[in-house]
Amino acid sequence: MRRIPVAYLASYLLSLLGNSIAGIAFPLIVLQVTGSALGAGAVAAATAVPAVLAGLLMGVVIxxxxxRTSSVVTDLVSAASVAALPVIDMVSGLSLGWFILFGVVGSLGDVPGMTAREALLPAVVRHGGIGAERLLGIRESLGAAALLLGPALAGGLMVAFDGSTVLWITAATSFAAALLTLLIPHRVGAIAAPADEAGRVTGALGAADAGPTAAPSPSGWAQLRDGWRVLSRSRFLVVTTMLSVASVTVLAAMQGLVLPVYFTVVGQPGMLGFVLSALGAGMLVGGAVYAVAGARGRRQVWFRVGIVGTTAGFVVVAVLGSVWTVLAGAFVVGLASGMFGGLIGVLMIERIPEHMRGRIMGTQNAVMTAAPPVGIVVAAVLTEYVSVGVAAAVVAGAWVVAAVVGLLARSLRDLGPVDDPAARDEAPAVAGRA
Known part of the structure; x- marks a missing residue:
C-alpha cells in the first residue's frame, strides 16, 4: 500500500483512538479533581452544543x-485543548471552569476534524492507488479496533498513571495524528475552485428545484446555504443521512441506557462490556469483509445485506433474552454495520459534489453528534414510566421503520459507480429525481 493511504489510515486510527480514550478517561479525571458527578455532567453538556454548531458552520472553512491543512489544524486544536489542562494543573491547579473551557475548545475541533478527514477521502482514493471499497473497509475495521482498544487503554492508563499523565498521553495521540497527516502531500488536499459555484448548485439540485441562476457569491453564509440546499433537496442524501442518524441514535440508546438497565436488573452489570466488545468485534470483521470483497458483486446486494442484517441484530438485542442472545445480536449488528458503513462511505465519495463536501458532510456529522442524546432521553423516559422491555422495543422499532424506508426508497435503487467528476457533481440531482 502506498504512503498516502497508509498515512491517512494511521492518522485516522490515532485520532479516533485518542477520542475513545478521552471519552472514558476525561469524565473520570473530572470526578477525581472536582469530586462532583454533576460537574462531569456539566462538562459533557457544555461541550455538546459547540460541537454541533462547529460541525454546522465550519464546513464552509473546510x-x-x-x-490536508484543515485535518492537521483540527487535530492540533484537539491536542492543545487537552495538553493545556495538565499545564494549568502545574501552574495554578484545575477547577471545573477550566475543564469546561478547554472542553469547549476541544469540541470545536472534533466534528470539523471528522468532516475534514471525510472530505479528504476522494483525493486519497485518486492519489493513493487504492480502491474506494478497500480504503473504506479498512477504515471501518480500524475504527472498530479503536473503539475496542480505547476503553481498555483508558482503564489501564487511569490505574497506572495520574490524571495529568493520562491527559498528556491523550494529547499526544492527536498530535501524532496531525504529524502523520503531514506525510500526505499538500497537493492531495488542494481544492479545485469551481468556475461557477452557482451553476454547480443548480446542477446539483436539478433545474426544477433550483430556480433562476444567481451570480456566484463569495459570502460564507451563501456557500453554507447552498450546501444545505443540496443536502435537503437530494432524496439520495436525505435517505442515507436518515439511515446513518437512525443507526447512531438506536445504538446510543441501547448502549447508553437500555442494556445497562437490563444487565443491572438481571444482576450481571459486568456483561455490558462484553456486549460492547461483541459489537466492536462484529464491526471489525464486517469492515474487513467489505475491504476484501466490497468491489465484487452488486452494491445493491451489499446494501440489502447491511440493512437486513442490522435490523435482525437490533431485533435480537431488543428481545432482551439470555445474555448470550444479546451478545450474538450485538455481534450481528456490528458485522452488518461494518459492511453497510463501508458502502455508505463509498457512495458519499461518489455522490457528494466535491467542492461542497465540507458543508454537506459537516451538517451530516453535526446532526449525528446531536442525535444520540435524543435516543438516550427517549429510552430513559420509556424505561422510567413503562419498562425497559418497552423501551428496547420502541428503540428497535425506530430502526425497523428507517430500514423499511431505506429498502423502499427509489433514490437508493441504482447504486452503480459514478466515475465522471462532472457526473459526481450532478449525482445528488440524479438521485433526487430517481
Missing part, C-alpha cells in the same frame, strides 16, 4: 482551504 471547503475553502486545503483539506
Amino acid at each position: 471547503d475553502r482551504i486545503n483539506r
Whole structure:
C-alpha cells in the first residue's frame, strides 16, 4: 500500500483512538479533581452544543482551504485543548471552569476534524492507488479496533498513571495524528475552485428545484446555504443521512441506557462490556469483509445485506433474552454495520459534489453528534414510566421503520459507480429525481 493511504489510515486510527480514550478517561479525571458527578455532567453538556454548531458552520472553512491543512489544524486544536489542562494543573491547579473551557475548545475541533478527514477521502482514493471499497473497509475495521482498544487503554492508563499523565498521553495521540497527516502531500488536499459555484448548485439540485441562476457569491453564509440546499433537496442524501442518524441514535440508546438497565436488573452489570466488545468485534470483521470483497458483486446486494442484517441484530438485542442472545445480536449488528458503513462511505465519495463536501458532510456529522442524546432521553423516559422491555422495543422499532424506508426508497435503487467528476457533481440531482 502506498504512503498516502497508509498515512491517512494511521492518522485516522490515532485520532479516533485518542477520542475513545478521552471519552472514558476525561469524565473520570473530572470526578477525581472536582469530586462532583454533576460537574462531569456539566462538562459533557457544555461541550455538546459547540460541537454541533462547529460541525454546522465550519464546513464552509473546510471547503475553502486545503483539506490536508484543515485535518492537521483540527487535530492540533484537539491536542492543545487537552495538553493545556495538565499545564494549568502545574501552574495554578484545575477547577471545573477550566475543564469546561478547554472542553469547549476541544469540541470545536472534533466534528470539523471528522468532516475534514471525510472530505479528504476522494483525493486519497485518486492519489493513493487504492480502491474506494478497500480504503473504506479498512477504515471501518480500524475504527472498530479503536473503539475496542480505547476503553481498555483508558482503564489501564487511569490505574497506572495520574490524571495529568493520562491527559498528556491523550494529547499526544492527536498530535501524532496531525504529524502523520503531514506525510500526505499538500497537493492531495488542494481544492479545485469551481468556475461557477452557482451553476454547480443548480446542477446539483436539478433545474426544477433550483430556480433562476444567481451570480456566484463569495459570502460564507451563501456557500453554507447552498450546501444545505443540496443536502435537503437530494432524496439520495436525505435517505442515507436518515439511515446513518437512525443507526447512531438506536445504538446510543441501547448502549447508553437500555442494556445497562437490563444487565443491572438481571444482576450481571459486568456483561455490558462484553456486549460492547461483541459489537466492536462484529464491526471489525464486517469492515474487513467489505475491504476484501466490497468491489465484487452488486452494491445493491451489499446494501440489502447491511440493512437486513442490522435490523435482525437490533431485533435480537431488543428481545432482551439470555445474555448470550444479546451478545450474538450485538455481534450481528456490528458485522452488518461494518459492511453497510463501508458502502455508505463509498457512495458519499461518489455522490457528494466535491467542492461542497465540507458543508454537506459537516451538517451530516453535526446532526449525528446531536442525535444520540435524543435516543438516550427517549429510552430513559420509556424505561422510567413503562419498562425497559418497552423501551428496547420502541428503540428497535425506530430502526425497523428507517430500514423499511431505506429498502423502499427509489433514490437508493441504482447504486452503480459514478466515475465522471462532472457526473459526481450532478449525482445528488440524479438521485433526487430517481
